[in-house]
Amino acid sequence: MLYKNLNVNEKGHLTIGGIDAVELAKEFGTPLYVLDEDVLRENAREYVNSLREYAPEGSMPYFASKSLSFKEIYRIIASEEMGTDLVSPGEIYTAESVGFDMAKTIFHGNNKTDSDIEYAMKSGVGCFCTDTFEEIEAVDLIAGRLGIRQDILLRITPGVDAHTHKAVTTGNVDSKFGFPVFSGDAAVAVRLVLSKQNLVLKGIHCHIGSQITDIKPFLDTSDIMLDFIKQTGFDCEVLNLGGGFGIAYKEGSGSLNITEGVKTLCGYIGEKCNKLNIKMPKIFMEPGRSVAAAAGVTLYTVGSVKIIPDVKNYVSVDGGMTDNPRYALYKSAYTCLLANKMNGKADFTCSVAGRCCESGDLIQEDVIIPRPVRGDILGVLGTGAYNFSMSSNYNRLCRPATVIISGGKARIAIKRETFEHLTALEV
Numbered sequence: 001m002l003y004k005n006l007n008v009n010e011k012g013h014l015t016i017g018g019i020d021a022v023e024l025a026k027e028f029g030t031p032l033y034v035l036d037e038d039v040l041r042e043n044a045r046e047y048v049n050s051l052r053e054y055a056p057e058g059s060m061p062y063f064a065s066k067s068l069s070f071k072e073i074y075r076i077i078a079s080e081e082m083g084t085d086l087v088s089p090g091e092i093y094t095a096e097s098v099g100f101d102m103a104k105t106i107f108h109g110n111n112k113t114d115s116d117i118e119y120a121m122k123s124g125v126g127c128f129c130t131d132t133f134e135e136i137e138a139v140d141l142i143a144g145r146l147g148i149r150q151d152i153l154l155r156i157t158p159g160v161d162a163h164t165h166k167a168v169t170t171g172n173v174d175s176k177f178g179f180p181v182f183s184g185d186a187a188v189a190v191r192l193v194l195s196k197q198n199l200v201l202k203g204i205h206c207h208i209g210s211q212i213t214d215i216k217p218f219l220d221t222s223d224i225m226l227d228f229i230k231q232t233g234f235d236c237e238v239l240n241l242g243g244g245f246g247i248a249y250k251e252g253s254g255s256l257n258i259t260e261g262v263k264t265l266c267g268y269i270g271e272k273c274n275k276l277n278i279k280m281p282k283i284f285m286e287p288g289r290s291v292a293a294a295a296g297v298t299l300y301t302v303g304s305v306k307i308i309p310d311v312k313n314y315v316s317v318d319g320g321m322t323d324n325p326r327y328a329l330y331k332s333a334y335t336c337l338l339a340n341k342m343n344g345k346a347d348f349t350c351s352v353a354g355r356c357c358e359s360g361d362l363i364q365e366d367v368i369i370p371r372p373v374r375g376d377i378l379g380v381l382g383t384g385a386y387n388f389s390m391s392s393n394y395n396r397l398c399r400p401a402t403v404i405i406s407g408g409k410a411r412i413a414i415k416r417e418t419f420e421h422l423t424a425l426e427v
């Protein structure tokens with residue numbers, strides 16, 4: 001099986017963390033997000049432990065909220081001693097509402113409004129990752145008004161092509177994010193922050209992209225960031241390398257091992273710091289996908305099977321781009337399987353389609369599974385990150401429930417939306 005928490009039981013059903021997926025679908029309904037807490041915790045722990053082992057004291061991982069944000073996630077992440085990165089007042093509110101230690105948060109975003117900035121400061125967000133000159137001025141002004149000195153990381157664009165999908169590439173020169181090194185803006189931003197009374201420059205940040213399965217772009221990025229620290233000569237306490245470690249979405253596809261990746265990266269940075277004769281900064285990372293994605297499985301009920309002779313077969317399920325927009329957006333790879341017929345002969349090639357009024361509403365193409373019939377349960381693996389957090393109510397569909405499983409037990413973490421929720425704000 002693609003992930004080690006998945007198995008097949010004596011009924012030929014998929015099991016997730018030892019629980020029969022068909023029983024989960026029966027008990028909680030479909031579509032259903034299932035999240036294996038034990039997998040998520042294991043990944044979180046791997047980041048915490050490897051940064052403790054290979055990076056200077058005080059280094060730590062911050063879970064990227066954008067990949068998965070709801071109350072129970074923050075409780076889990078906090079108990080694993082991770083921090084979290086937040087990109088909106090909504091994410092701040094959610095983390096704060098369960099008592100997350102706000103000192104262990106980083107506030108991101110390329111266009112924070114004045115009210116976002118004030119809200120974040122009043123919530124006690126630990127550090128701002130500032131993206132623009134306008135933001136530096138605004139953060140300084142608002143911090144002054146509130147009588148605080150705000151810790152700052154500057155988001156730098158290193159100009160590295162991470163060779164991942166264009167829509168999730170962020171570190172190259174043509175990006176809406178950060179201060180480019182090549183234009184000199186990054187150095188100007190350092191001087192500007194250092195000149196501000198209400199700001200404390202803690203270090204620099206970069207995030208070159210997501211779903212990167214090769215360590216090389218991270219090493220190249222570290223080179224540029226460390227050269228930049230040397231050239232600007234400021235006392236850089238923190239180097240935040242963002243997220244981006246990729247996972248295998250299909251059998252045989254590449255991934256970056258967390259411990260190996262962190263070890264290689266930190267070793268490389270340590271050597272480079274020696275060469276440059278600078279102190280190795282604390283290393284922060286912001287993993288999202290590599291913590292949460294493999295922990296998730298989405299379960300759907302098959303509705304119809306359409307066969308277009310010599311063209312294509314479509315298997316339609318009771319969810320779609322509303323709960324998983326990633327194939328429609330970036331043609332993301334996923335493994336689909338028939339959860340109630342795991343031992344069936346997989347000889348039926350099809351596109352798995354959703355129920356939205358869009359031809360592009362596909363979960364995956366060229367899927368090979370046993371020929372399904374109405375009522376079968378279809379599972380999509382690796383949906384723990386960027387599925388719930390990117391979901392919508394398009395076509396007035398209700399978001400699925402989220403069930404968390406751990407130690408062989410299932411509990412509701414997010415209830416299924418109802419029509420009342422859909423219309424709650426309407427007058």
Ligand SMILES: Cc1ncc(COP(=O)(O)O)c(C=O)c1O
Pocket residue numbers: 064066067085108170207209210211242243244245286287288289290385
């Ligand atoms: C600033 C920042 N940090 C962290 C992440 C998380 O990336 P990933 O989920 O690939 O680890 C992202 C994702 O886009 C990001 O923009």
